Amino acid sequence: MKKVLAMLLAAAMLLAMAACGRQDTTSPTGQADPNAATQATLDPNGTAPAFDMQTSETNRIVNIGTVDKSLYAAPMLVTSFGQSTDAATIDTALKKVGATYTYSPQAAAELVPQFKTLIICVGASTKGLGQAGINEKDEVARAEAIMAKAKETGAQIIFVHIGGETRRGALSDQLADLVLPQCSCMIVKEDANWDYKFTKYAEEHKLPLTLIFGQKDTVQVMTDLFGK
Amino acid sequence: MKKIPRHILTASLLCVFVAVMVVVLGISFRSMKEAEPIYPGPGVTGQEMLSKYCPNLKGTAGDTEIYILDSGVPGASMLVLGGTHPNEPSGFISAISLIETVKPVSGILYVIPRANASAFTCNDPQEGSPQRFTIQTAGGERWFRFGSRATNPIDQWPDSEVYVHASSGQTLSGSEIRNLNRAYPGREDGTLTERVAYGITQFIKQHNVTITVDLHEASPEYTTVNAIVAHEDAMDLATLSLWELEDVMKISVEASPKNLHGLTHRELGDYTDTLALLMETANASQGRLHGTVSAEMVVSGQDKFYYRAGQYGALTVDYPETGIGMSERCARHISALNEFCKSYDGPAGTIDLGEMPSYKEIITNGIGAYLASPK
Amino acid sequence: MQIVYLIIVALVLVLVVVNMFKKKDNLFFQIDAALVMITLLLRLLLIK
Numbered sequence: 001m002k003k004v005l006a007m008l009l010a011a012a013m014l015l016a017m018a019a020c021g022r023q024d025t026t027s028p029t030g031q032a033d034p035n036a037a038t039q040a041t042l043d044p045n046g047t048a049p050a051f052d053m054q055t056s057e058t059n060r061i062v063n064i065g066t067v068d069k070s071l072y073a074a075p076m077l078v079t080s081f082g083q084s085t086d087a088a089t090i091d092t093a094l095k096k097v098g099a100t101y102t103y104s105p106q107a108a109a110e111l112v113p114q115f116k117t118l119i120i121c122v123g124a125s126t127k128g129l130g131q132a133g134i135n136e137k138d139e140v141a142r143a144e145a146i147m148a149k150a151k152e153t154g155a156q157i158i159f160v161h162i163g164g165e166t167r168r169g170a171l172s173d174q175l176a177d178l179v180l181p182q183c184s185c186m187i188v189k190e191d192a193n194w195d196y197k198f199t200k201y202a203e204e205h206k207l208p209l210t211l212i213f214g215q216k217d218t219v220q221v222m223t224d225l226f227g228k
Numbered sequence: 229m230k231k232i233p234r235h236i237l238t239a240s241l242l243c244v245f246v247a248v249m250v251v252v253l254g255i256s257f258r259s260m261k262e263a264e265p266i267y268p269g270p271g272v273t274g275q276e277m278l279s280k281y282c283p284n285l286k287g288t289a290g291d292t293e294i295y296i297l298d299s300g301v302p303g304a305s306m307l308v309l310g311g312t313h314p315n316e317p318s319g320f321i322s323a324i325s326l327i328e329t330v331k332p333v334s335g336i337l338y339v340i341p342r343a344n345a346s347a348f349t350c351n352d353p354q355e356g357s358p359q360r361f362t363i364q365t366a367g368g369e370r371w372f373r374f375g376s377r378a379t380n381p382i383d384q385w386p387d388s389e390v391y392v393h394a395s396s397g398q399t400l401s402g403s404e405i406r407n408l409n410r411a412y413p414g415r416e417d418g419t420l421t422e423r424v425a426y427g428i429t430q431f432i433k434q435h436n437v438t439i440t441v442d443l444h445e446a447s448p449e450y451t452t453v454n455a456i457v458a459h460e461d462a463m464d465l466a467t468l469s470l471w472e473l474e475d476v477m478k479i480s481v482e483a484s485p486k487n488l489h490g491l492t493h494r495e496l497g498d499y500t501d502t503l504a505l506l507m508e509t510a511n512a513s514q515g516r517l518h519g520t521v522s523a524e525m526v527v528s529g530q531d532k533f534y535y536r537a538g539q540y541g542a543l544t545v546d547y548p549e550t551g552i553g554m555s556e557r558c559a560r561h562i563s564a565l566n567e568f569c570k571s572y573d574g575p576a577g578t579i580d581l582g583e584m585p586s587y588k589e590i591i592t593n594g595i596g597a598y599l600a601s602p603k
Numbered sequence: 604m605q606i607v608y609l610i611i612v613a614l615v616l617v618l619v620v621v622n623m624f625k626k627k628d629n630l631f632f633q634i635d636a637a638l639v640m641i642t643l644l645l646r647l648l649l650i651k
Contacts, residue, residue, distance in 0.1 A: 057475065085463070085481050092467040127451065131485040166480075216471030235633070239624045242637040250644045257651045350651065382649045386608045 051194045055213035061220060064199070065208035067185045069225055071156045076226075077115040080105040081143045081175040083128030086163045086215075087121035093218040099226040106132055109145035117156045118146070120179050123163035124171035136171055143178050150182060158225075159183035161198070162215050165191045173197075180205075187212065187221055260349045260359055264372045266324055266341060267600035271297040271331035271582075278340070281434065282416060282427030289383040290424045292345040294431065295327045296338055303335030303577035304438040306569060307502070309428070309492065311342040312408050312442055314375025315352060317361065317526060318509050318557035319443025321372065321595060325562060326581075328600040335569070335579030338437065344408040344424060346383045348375040357513070361523040363554065364594070367601020374513075374526055378406035384420040394418060395499075396489040409442070410490035413499040432500045438576040439465070439568055442492040442506040443561050447515025448534055448543045448552070452508055456564065457482045459497025459504040466505060468571040473564055476587045478546070503572075507564055509557035510545045517542070529553045559590035562598075609647060616643040 054062045078094065078101055080087035091103045101119070104111065112118065129139060150157060159179050161167065180186075180201055188198045190211040202209035210221055268275070274296035279286040310323025323341035330337060342348055351357040351374070362369045381387070384406055391405040392398070394415050404410045406421050414425030432440055439462075446453040458466035458481055466481045473479050484493040484504070497504035512531040513521045519533050530551025538547035545552070563586065569579045585598060623636035645651040 085467075085483055088463050088481070088483065089467050089470075092464045095464065125482075127482055127485070131483060131487065133487070214471065214474050215467075216474070219471075233627070235627045235629075236624060238630055239626075239633055242623065242633055243620075243640075246637050246640045246644065249641050250648070250650075253641070253645060254648070254650045257645070382646075382651065385605055 051196075053190050053213075055190045055211050057213065060213040060217045062190075062211040063208070064202060064211070065206070067208040067210070067225065071184055072117045072158065072225060073156075074100055074117070075115050076101040076117040076119060077107060077111065078103045078105075078119045078121065079107040079146070080128075081120055081122045081146075081179065082124030082139065082167070082172055083132050083134065084121070084123030084125035084163050084167060085128065086123045086160070086167070089162060089215050090119060090121055090160060090218060090222070093222045094226070096219050097222045097227050099222065106134070106142075107146070108142065109149040112146055112149040112155060113153050115155055117158065118150055119158045119160060120146075120183075121160045121162070122172060122176045122179055123161065123167035124169060124175060125167075140171075140174065140178075143175050147178050147182055157183040159186045160188075160218075161192055162187065162189040162212065162218060163192065164189045165194060168192055168194075183207065186210070187218070189213075189215065256359070257350070260351075260373060260375070263342075263345075263348070264370070265603070266293075266295075267328050267603060268295060269328040269330065269600065271299075271329075271337070272327060273298040273300075278424065278427040278431070281430040282414075282423050284416060284423050285420075285427055288420060288423075289346040289349065289380065290344075290420045292340060292342045292424070294338060294340050296336065297327070297330060297332050298336045299332035299334050299580075299582075301334040304569075304572055304574065304579040305336040305338065305435065305576070306439040306441065306565070306579055307338040307340070307432060307435075307437045308565060309340050309343045309440070309442040311340075311348065311375075312344055312492070313377045313444060314342070314344065314348045314373065315355075315357065315377050315514065316443075316445035316511055317372065317374060318445055318511065318554055318561060319507075321363070321554060321599070322443055322558045322561040322565075324372075325558065325595065325598045326565070329598050330584070331582045333580040333582040335438075335577065336435075337579070337581065338431075338435070340428065343428065343442075344379060344421070346379045346420065346424075347377065347406075347408070348373045350376045350380040350382075352376045352378075355521065357521050358523040358526060361526040363527060363596045363599060365596040365599045365601050370596075370599060370602045374523070378403065379408070379421045379424075381406065393489045394422065395495070398489040400490075404490075407490075409444075409492060412490055412492055412495035429496065429499060432496060432502050436576075437500075437502045438574065438579070439572060440492065440496050440500075440502040440504050441565055441568060442504075444506060444508050445511035445514060445557065446508045447517075448510045448512060448545050448547050449515055449517060449537065450508075451544055452482055453510050454478055454545050454560070455480045455482050455508050457484055457493045457506040457508070459484045459493050461497050462493075462503035462505050465503050465568060465571055469564060469567040472567050472571065473587075476563070477560060479560070479564075503574075505568065507561055509560050510547070510552045511557065512547075512551060525551075527554045529557070555591050555593075555595040558595040558598075559587045562590060563587040612643055612647050616640060616647060619643065 087105045186209045276294045279291045285291045311320040387402040391400045411421045411425035413429040415422045456466045493506040518531045566584045
């Protein structure tokens, strides 16, 4: 009896160890990481056309269409939908440019009427959400409220997606789809466009789209938009 | 003659066996107290002990060397912490490479290669880790210890059931009381680990260190890997550096969580004026998916189970069949450190580490090419 | 505090040794005791 019990306990321990090794996208916060989705999971059957990048190390910025800079007046707000650090990147880029703006990654909808231009950086991060003390549902609700208020006030919206392929998970795409219908220009790090989601959207809706190769190219883009 | 009962005989023989095993194992475990040699290079202008900044560390296993590389030209300063977790070897090796090869042209570089010196004297139980690994240099093979994540329990024991972080009141599992990267800003009269953290914090305050970088590794399935973690004050520096680094490597910037206490990137940023950063590279000898951890695997980073896990999409990094080797991991750390220096343009002035190998050069030539030959 | 735990380790060690010598006709028990003694001694001597 004792031997049988000992064997059962050993087997239970072995199974517990094997369970720790299973494929698991749970983040340290205990929530499923919305950014665990990649091209492989968003396109498991590989039906997306083969992806050719237009940008490269030597051709870092590609502008499709012309941006009407006169649309983007002060005061400006930079905020994040998804709480990735991409909004902080835009903050750094704008500081380099010497632009005047307010940086508030968790801005509430009530602030929107104070601003004529919203630069919305889309990219979901479990870590960022956890640090901000926000859950996914609340972040989506905040985004929806901001978009509704922006529609009321007529604020111009610049859509920014510079987190690349890793910021194309389910939540990131959900947040992007909230912003795109109301934006008047798009700035996208090109590897996020692996399924041509952004180029197709820009073409269908005749929106100017700037594709960048790396995050540092945001400095040039921001200089072109807001440089003095 | 009275016959010795059989059970007494076997017990006595077993006692002899025990004594032999204690001697044999004792020699093996004690051998980890021997520190690997570090050969200060032409840039080293001074050396201190951490106990200068926390006298309660003097004579303890927590006291550790601080190497000073003063260019003689006024400017900014950077402190590099290697060996906070001695089972994450690329930070330790990168720190040694700096000590042995770098000659700053402006500013001051401080390096603490064994931030948790006590943790180098043991391995984590039940992990089957090697005690040492070797790296081939131009002049021969060098050995380095592969230690534990936490302070040696014989230096700090017992662990409490719950670890209450002194300055924040945060509660963690009791075993974290020996984790240096949960002890900051530390306490002068605290546990050995807290005293080490206190010493490092005091060093930063007294020398007004401009930038502090803590070098770490993480398992390839972990969410924060191939990343720079930045305190909010250091976010601009991290971002500017990322812009230059992303052309040669996949790397991300993560914000230091405000609600997780005791870590360098949180507490050193909050309690001192330093720009606090932490770096993570991918280490297959950590995590739960690897097979046998041998000395070769520590250096090669090659593990067939991690490769399979990568094929299943279970990892957060690209993991080739050849693994992620020590040279690549050190290349990340060293390139990023150099970039932090180049990108800093604050009021403290400039810090220039002089001629530094590029990321590609370190990978091509191997990290051994940037370590001194054994003497 | 450490001295308290070392005393506890020493006491347990003594109990293990006493029981090992008392146990008749059970070699596996004695082997188990010997294995436990190794770890207790290593801790008592502050080696591991």
